Each structure stands twice: as C-alpha cells, then as structure tokens.
Amino acid sequence: MTDQAFSDTLPRAGAGQSRALRIGLRWTLYAVLILFALFYLMPLFVMVTTSLKSLEEIRTGSLVALPRAVTFDAWAKAWSGACTGIQCEGVRPYFWNSVVLAVPAVAISTFIGAVNGYIIAHWQFRGANLFFALLLFGCFIPFQVVLLPMARLLGILGLAGTIQGLIMVHVIYGLGFTTLFFRNYYVTIPQELVRAAKIDGAGFFRIFWSIFLPLSLPIIVVTVIWQFTQIWNDFLFGVSFSQAGSQPITVALNNIVNSTTGVKEYNVDMAAAIIAALPTLLVYIIAGKYFIRGLTAGSVKG
Amino acid sequence: MAPILEIRNVTKNFGTTEILKGINVAIEPGEFLVLVGPSGCGKSTLLNCIAGLEETSGGEILIGGRDMTHVSPKDRNIAMVFQSYALYPTMSVAKNITFGMKVRGVDPATQERKLKEVAAQLQIEHLLNRRPAQLSGGQRQRVAMGRALVRDPALFLFDEPLSNLDAKLRVEMRSEIKKLHARLGTSMVYVTHDQIEAMTLASKIVVMKGGVIQQIGTPSEIYNRPANVFVADFMGSPAMNLIPAKARANGGETRLEIARAGEPPLVLDHAAPAGLPEDVILGLRPEDIAEAGFRSGQQVQTVDCRIDMVEPAGADTFVVSEMGGKQVTARLHAETRARAGEHLPLSFDLGKASFFDPASGDRLN
Numbered sequence: 308m309t310d311q312a313f314s315d316t317l318p319r320a321g322a323g324q325s326r327a328l329r330i331g332l333r334w335t336l337y338a339v340l341i342l343f344a345l346f347y348l349m350p351l352f353v354m355v356t357t358s359l360k361s362l363e364e365i366r367t368g369s370l371v372a373l374p375r376a377v378t379f380d381a382w383a384k385a386w387s388g389a390c391t392g393i394q395c396e397g398v399r400p401y402f403w404n405s406v407v408l409a410v411p412a413v414a415i416s417t418f419i420g421a422v423n424g425y426i427i428a429h430w431q432f433r434g435a436n437l438f439f440a441l442l443l444f445g446c447f448i449p450f451q452v453v454l455l456p457m458a459r460l461l462g463i464l465g466l467a468g469t470i471q472g473l474i475m476v477h478v479i480y481g482l483g484f485t486t487l488f489f490r491n492y493y494v495t496i497p498q499e500l501v502r503a504a505k506i507d508g509a510g511f512f513r514i515f516w517s518i519f520l521p522l523s524l525p526i527i528v529v530t531v532i533w534q535f536t537q538i539w540n541d542f543l544f545g546v547s548f549s550q551a552g553s554q555p556i557t558v559a560l561n562n563i564v565n566s567t568t569g570v571k572e573y574n575v576d577m578a579a580a581i582i583a584a585l586p587t588l589l590v591y592i593i594a595g596k597y598f599i600r601g602l603t604a605g606s607v608k609g
Numbered sequence: 610m611a612p613i614l615e616i617r618n619v620t621k622n623f624g625t626t627e628i629l630k631g632i633n634v635a636i637e638p639g640e641f642l643v644l645v646g647p648s649g650c651g652k653s654t655l656l657n658c659i660a661g662l663e664e665t666s667g668g669e670i671l672i673g674g675r676d677m678t679h680v681s682p683k684d685r686n687i688a689m690v691f692q693s694y695a696l697y698p699t700m701s702v703a704k705n706i707t708f709g710m711k712v713r714g715v716d717p718a719t720q721e722r723k724l725k726e727v728a729a730q731l732q733i734e735h736l737l738n739r740r741p742a743q744l745s746g747g748q749r750q751r752v753a754m755g756r757a758l759v760r761d762p763a764l765f766l767f768d769e770p771l772s773n774l775d776a777k778l779r780v781e782m783r784s785e786i787k788k789l790h791a792r793l794g795t796s797m798v799y800v801t802h803d804q805i806e807a808m809t810l811a812s813k814i815v816v817m818k819g820g821v822i823q824q825i826g827t828p829s830e831i832y833n834r835p836a837n838v839f840v841a842d843f844m845g846s847p848a849m850n851l852i853p854a855k856a857r858a859n860g861g862e863t864r865l866e867i868a869r870a871g872e873p874p875l876v877l878d879h880a881a882p883a884g885l886p887e888d889v890i891l892g893l894r895p896e897d898i899a900e901a902g903f904r905s906g907q908q909v910q911t912v913d914c915r916i917d918m919v920e921p922a923g924a925d926t927f928v929v930s931e932m933g934g935k936q937v938t939a940r941l942h943a944e945t946r947a948r949a950g951e952h953l954p955l956s957f958d959l960g961k962a963s964f965f966d967p968a969s970g971d972r973l974n
Binding site (some may be wrong): 497499500502503504505506507508509513517518521522 | 662682683688693700709756
C-alpha cells in the first residue's frame, strides 16, 4: 500500500472500526491455526480411538467415530499377546530390547560426543579441523551404504545379532552429530576459562568435569533427545543387525502388522504403534523446553 | 639477589610469523614489570610464554632461578589474572577462589583460612556465595585477584586486567593494584596497552613493538629519555613533539633551525657540544614548551610563535603551533593569554630535549 492510499483510508476508518478489523483478523488466524492443528492430530485421533474399539466395532462403524464401548483388550494383546510370526508374546520383550539398546547407546554416544567436542573446541591438535570435517562427513553418509561392511565387521567382532552389536553401531553413527552439537556449544566458552583452570593446576579431565560438564545441561538435553529419537525409531539397523531375541520394538511392530492370521486386527496394530511411539513422546514432553533453549543457546556469559 | 624472572633470548613463531624476536628481560624480587605496546606487539604472547600457556620456539625462561621453559603452568609457582577475569561460571565466588587449592589437594581447613584471609583483604566477604553472573565488573575483578592471591605465588601475571572496566573504576582498581603490590611485595608482570597504567604502576617498563623490545627502563627513564622515536611517540599523552630540525655547530654550541611556513625559521641555541648530524629530529614534551616567563633554567630559550589552535583542558591549556611541518603542542597553564591566530612568546626547555636520527629513529644524545 502506498503512503497516499494509506493516509486516505485512515481518517474514514474510525478507531472502533480498525479495532474490529484487528480482532476479526486475529480470530481468522486462530481459526486457521486450529484447523491445521486438527489436521495434524487426525492420525493420532484415529489411532487412539481405533485402539480402544473392539474388532466388531471397527468393522461396522466409521473410522473417525468415537468408540461406543471403550475396551483395553487391544492394548493388553499388543503388549503381551500379539503374534510376530510364530511367537505370540506381544511387543513387551521387544520394548525392553529397545530400552536396553537405546539407554546405553544414547549415554555412550552423548558422553563420547561431549569429550570429542571438548577436545576439538579447546585442545586443538594437529589435524583437528580435518578430523572434525570427517566426522561431519559421517553425518551425511546414507545408512544403507554401510550395511554390508558393518555386518562384516560385527561378524568379525562376534557381535552379529546381539544388542551389544546394535549399541556399537548406533554409537558410531551417532558420534558425528553428538560431536557437532557439543563442539558448537563449547566453542562459545571462552578459551581464557581453560587457561585459568590450567594455571589453577587442573588437567584435561578435571577441567572437563568441573567446568565444562556443569555448563552443559542444555546441550546434553538436546543431544539426548536427538539420539534417543534416532535410536529408538531406527528400523534399518534394527532389522539388519538383529535376530530373534534381540530385535528392537520397531522391527517387532513391523512383524506384528505384517503377520496376519485371518482377520487384520487394526486395534492391536494401533495400540502397538502407540506403545512404540510413547517413549520418544515422553522424552519430548519432559525435556522439550530445554530442547529449544539448548538449540538456540549461544554464548555462555559469566 | 638473583632475579625472580629471567627471560633469555625467547622467540615465538606461529608458522612463519615471528611474534617474539629474541626477548631478554630480567626482574628482581619485588619489582613491578609492565609490558606495554600497541596491539599485536607480542606482549600478551610473552606473558603467555611466561605462564606456560604457550610453548616458546626458542630461548629460556627462569622463574626463581629454576629453568621453567618446559614446565607446565601449574608447577611454575605463578598466578594469573585474565582480561575477561575467566571466573568459572557455575561455581560460587568461594569455590572459584578455592578451586586451585582443591585441585592441588590442600586440606579443607587451610582452604577455609586462606579464603577468609583473601576475602577480607579484598573486601568480598559478602559475595562469597554468589555466582560470577551476579557480580559487577569491579567485583569480578576482585574475585579474579582473590583467586590469584590465595596461591601465594612467586610471580603474579596480569593480562590487561583493567581494560574491561569503565574509566572511573579503572583508576580505582589501578591504585588498588598498586597498594596490593606495596603490601605484598611480590613480583608482578603486567601487560597493558595503556601507557598511563604503565607509567603509574611500573617500577620497570618494557616497551615492545613488532616482537622486539624497544626500551627497558624505569618510568622516568622511559618518559624523559626515550630510546627511539617510537617510544617517544607511544609513551605520554599528548605525545612528545617530534620536530624535524637542522643542526649546525656554532662555536661550542649547537644552533637548531626549524622551518616554519610563512615565517622566518625558528632558531634555538643548544648549549651542548656539537656532534649531531645535520638533520635531526628534536623531541620535546608538551610540558617542556611553556609560556614565556613561566619557565626558568640555563637552557630555556624564548621565541615568538604563531598559535594555530587553543584547547583548554581544565587544569591545562594546550596550544598548537606549526613547526617543521608538524603540529607542535605546548602545555600551558589554564589562565594563558594565548589566542588562536596571534603570536605568543614560548619558552623551549632544551635541557629536556631529546634528539633522534631521522633515518633510524634512534636516540642521538
């Protein structure tokens, strides 16, 4: 709008009129946003309602209708009775497999990433930049490329088909990102802090424990959320490097959905899918506010 | 007594860039050494080499008579105060001060006693439980000094510790550091780019430029007998007047002629034996050019000069007159009669004059 046109409309549009216009626009905005939110929530809604219906009701009722009679039978079956192939133990054992896999893999890759980032940011060695560049390069290698060499390596190490093997794979492929996160956070910590600590007599690990780690909570949260989501949701490595007994929940979910005996139990599939997604959701809810804060955290003043 | 710090022929290269080109300095116990120079002169690098935070490329560093060239910082018996204070952000003031003792395994009772001593000395007892982020600049400065003090080191190192403070606080902290030095009597090495800090604090000044020491001396030596044009220009505010002149032997005296635009040359007779080359640079501090009648002495010569500019500065009034193609500043008293565009007789105190070689810049007398 030109200045001329703007000043022409101003006197005629009284104060009350422009206020009404502003409120109208605001409500339109809310309406659009609510619409988008509903659209995004639709699949979750269908999943939750379907999981609470009986098979009979699913067959006869509408997809988006609320359940007439709420039943948790499907959840119970998904947890401990659904069949993956010939076994009918539900997702429970696989859920624990995923926990046993994800917790150490997240902890180890976060810790090593922190040490790596600390070294690259504050203990520059010859070739440090090249080392960092190669680590970054590792972030962008498609996982499919490494499946065969990694299978061979796991075989040589005797870790093929074990959870320890999967932990190792996830640690290695997580290091690129965890190092990047910590390095970018630590370069904002002034070099003089390290120098002061050296004069005080602190060594490499003392400085890391006493000065860097206490400053790191925001970036630890970011890294943990990122790594947990990646590792928990991973399907490709899980399906490639595990065998019966060590499969993570994503693989089990796939097997449950794909092994049909007669009737397709949508309610069980939905319940199993929600169970599989719950932990990452919980991590976000608990630590989410640190996530944004950590991503945007710039300098550490003090 | 043996020197507390001796730097022998120290060099430092970063790749092919020479930062320090053969530095030799020694200080006696109790001295306050100030390294001063423009940014990039290598003074901070030298301090970091003394601290052991940077490896030297050559030469030796002795602290308390022991070769410390390749000893790690914690074993050099030094303490250092940094420009940004470098307080540990997640630790309380008390923990900041005791961290070093904790790392070295000093027993908790001694830690507590020393913390109390230092806190009382620096008047920071009421701050001990605060975090650095909750402190003002001056308070942070004190905590940083406290962290250095608890070490009882043989040598204190200061890396531009006042440059992050505002002007008023800087003057306050400057005199506190001076008092501290008087009270402790410990040797200190202090880096600054501020020549007034250097003059006020030092018992010995090292002026550096381009990785080379230009002059080592007491503040008065540096101020009154600068070794070359660079030192003359760098130390003192306003800077020393450096006036191109012709020197001729005139009996047992030297006659100096200074060209002036649109006026007859300024002629000064210097009662010193000849021996100067024909072309010289005459160095005179602004306070050594006074209004006629306000300066007496055997070597005072009074000449009429045209005043180009008058700058009242409160306690003094600075007047500027063009001589030898240079703007020459004189420091007159506040109630001067000087008016811009008019002539005024000025007294030149040649007893204080420095002479420099125009080609090399080195001092001649």
